[in-house]
Amino acid sequence: MQNMTLEQLRATYDAGGVLDVTLKAQGGGFFVEISTRNKSGILLAKARSTEPRRFGNPVSALMLLRNIGIVEGAFDASQWNPGVKDVPQNKKGRGEAMREAHKAAAYTRWLATEIQASIDDPLPDIPHDAVMDEMIATIAAIKASPKKLPASTKRRA
Secondary structure (H helix, E strand, C coil), X not given: CCEECHHHHHHHHHCCCEEEEXXXXXXXXXXXXXXXXXXXXEEEECCCCCCECXXXXXXXXXXXXXXHCCCCCEEECCCXXXXXXXXXXXXXXXXXXXXXXXXXXXXXXXXXXXXXXXXXXXXXXXXXXXXXXXXXXXXXXXXXXXXXXXXXXXXXX
């Protein structure tokens, strides 16, 4: 079955290519089926995929169609079962995905702040070899006496 995005539907309608639109129920959702001059049975698809766009509420679909200018069409509720809650696969983990996105954004902000603080630090740079020598000495001191750290572990001005 062929799909059409909202922008494609709008362009096809503006060009006079849409013959008929049917709001078709399936399970607990509604789909927009489009008939054009060239083909029938085209489903309205999501903007960034080929997956059909599913409406949980027929009013949302009707408002969308009206905003395009489509004010007449058909309605097929023969396969409608309002007791069925269709949860698309991509929505099942949406909450978790949003939490991860917020954590990633917070980390990015923190990292940008740390980098800027390092750039703005007026203290002179420490050569890599000096840092490595100090780290080797710190590790050796920890291995020798785990309870006592050398005083050189703090950065000096």
